[in-house]
Amino acid sequence: MSGPDERPDSVSHSQSRLRPGTLAVTAGRPSPQPGAPVNVPVVLSSTYVGVPGSSPADLGPVYGRWSNDTWVAFEDVLGALEGGRALLFGSGMAAISGALSLVSPGGRVVLPRHPYSGTMGLVRALEQAGHLAATVVDIAETDGVVSALDDAVRTPGALGGSAALLWIETPTNPMLEVADLPALVKAAHARGALVVVDNTFATPLGLRPLDHRADVVVHSVTKYLCGHSDAVLGATVVRDARLHDRLLGHRTMHGAVAGPFEAFLALRGLRTLALRVERATANAAVLAARLAQHPAVERVRHPSLPADPGHARAAAQMAHFGAIVAVEVRGGAGAAEQVAAAVRLWVHATSLGGVESTLERRRRHAAEAPTVPENLIRLSVGIEDVEDLWADLAQALDGARPV
Ligand SMILES: *Cc1c(COP(=O)(O)O)cnc(C)c1O
Numbered sequence: 319m320s321g322p323d324e325r326p327d328s329v330s331h332s333q334s335r336l337r338p339g340t341l342a343v344t345a346g347r348p349s350p351q352p353g354a355p356v357n358v359p360v361v362l363s364s365t366y367v368g369v370p371g372s373s374p375a376d377l378g379p380v381y382g383r384w385s386n387d388t389w390v391a392f393e394d395v396l397g398a399l400e401g402g403r404a405l406l407f408g409s410g411m412a413a414i415s416g417a418l419s420l421v422s423p424g425g426r427v428v429l430p431r432h433p434y435s436g437t438m439g440l441v442r443a444l445e446q447a448g449h450l451a452a453t454v455v456d457i458a459e460t461d462g463v464v465s466a467l468d469d470a471v472r473t474p475g476a477l478g479g480s481a482a483l484l485w486i487e488t489p490t491n492p493m494l495e496v497a498d499l500p501a502l503v504k505a506a507h508a509r510g511a512l513v514v515v516d517n518t519f520a521t522p523l524g525l526r527p528l529d530h531r532a533d534v535v536v537h538s539v540t541k542y543l544c545g546h547s548d549a550v551l552g553a554t555v556v557r558d559a560r561l562h563d564r565l566l567g568h569r570t571m572h573g574a575v576a577g578p579f580e581a582f583l584a585l586r587g588l589r590t591l592a593l594r595v596e597r598a599t600a601n602a603a604v605l606a607a608r609l610a611q612h613p614a615v616e617r618v619r620h621p622s623l624p625a626d627p628g629h630a631r632a633a634a635q636m637a638h639f640g641a642i643v644a645v646e647v648r649g650g651a652g653a654a655e656q657v658a659a660a661v662r663l664w665v666h667a668t669s670l671g672g673v674e675s676t677l678e679r680r681r682r683h684a685a686e687a688p689t690v691p692e693n694l695i696r697l698s699v700g701i702e703d704v705e706d707l708w709a710d711l712a713q714a715l716d717g718a719r720p721v
Contacts, residue, residue: 489642
């Protein structure tokens with residue numbers, strides 16, 4: 319691990335002065351020669367013809383688990399948006415597994431009490447297998463995170479490793495707690511810890527963690543980047559060349575690779591990211607404000623609301639407040655289930671980040687954290703007309719209102 323000042327800004331993207339909404343459209347294209355296709359094709363080949371006498375490393379693609387031109391086009395766009403070098407993985411969890419492989423044996427991971435449930439599951443499994451130790455924190459309480467980092471450095475894990483890794487989600491899933499990213503990165507680096515940010519909720523249009531000197535960004539590309547609920551993919555983005563090589567090595571050796579068709583779907587989705595996120599976040603802010611006034615609602619969590627504990631921080635460090643809203647329904651788990659069953663336009667489904675609006679009561683999953691309220695419904699707000707979304711939610715909530 320290097321200190322913040324040693325980090326090379328290895329990526330100088332020729333298009334880096336363009337704004338994100340433009341980069342999403344223009345990056346990752348074949349060079350515009352007459353007769354060239356506008357889009358990178360779906361390259362369906364497991365192997366490539368070699369050149370006699372030359373080392374494979376000097377050539378383009380060699381083997382389908384090592385590289386693929388359709389992946390590379392997606393990676394170019396995501397890298398341009400995040401300001402780093404991206405790697406496409408077969409799923410968000412594959413990318414998360416790659417990022418966790420950066421922890422030294424016996425090292426300690428400090429992570430939020432409400433991360434994506436799969437992240438917690440994997441960290442716990444790695445802990446049980448003796449690969450690492452974990453400390454769970456409230457990521458919004460900066461002092462608590464800093465003292466956990468102090469302990470992580472002082473009390474290395476069972477195998478005597480000294481490396482520590484701070485895992486950040488902001489806002490968290492599904493509690494929407496907002497971390498003080500600049501303060502946490504500074505504190506972690508001062509203690510020699512790597513910082514990973516799961517940027518799935520914010521997308522690079524809302525937050526660019528590498529600009530705050532975080533070391534690794536991970537994405538569930540399945541969600542907003544792909545945007546159409548039709549593929550499962552993940553990605554990492556870094557600036558440091560050594561971290562890039564380690565993650566690439568992990569992807570290749572663990573075989574955590576994407577199919578070329580899925581890469582194409584993700585690339586196609588990414589082209590409209592700015593439009594989709596603009597519409598979805600605007601819809602979410604309208605719905606959050608109206609939900610907060612509804613008599614069947616106990617509490618709304620969304621950083622756009624001035625009364626939300628994360629509002630000031632999100633306003634300072636994010637370019638939008640996101641399109642995930644959490645609603646606690648009056649009347650407990652039963653009333654929340656009633657709402658989920660009564661919607662007609664909203665889809666009662668897990669996952670998030672698609673063009674269509676979905677919702678679910680998170681605690682219906684056994685793996686969800688017990689500190690997530692039983693009556694909490696997570697809304698993934700899509701790009702439909704907001705009045706139709708509201709009318710459907712309102713009728714479902716009216717029906718669930720306790721008499
Ligand atoms: C869905 C999700 C993941 C896991 O990604 P997959 O693509 O399902 O493997 C990780 N982090 C967050 C925040 C998610 O929402």
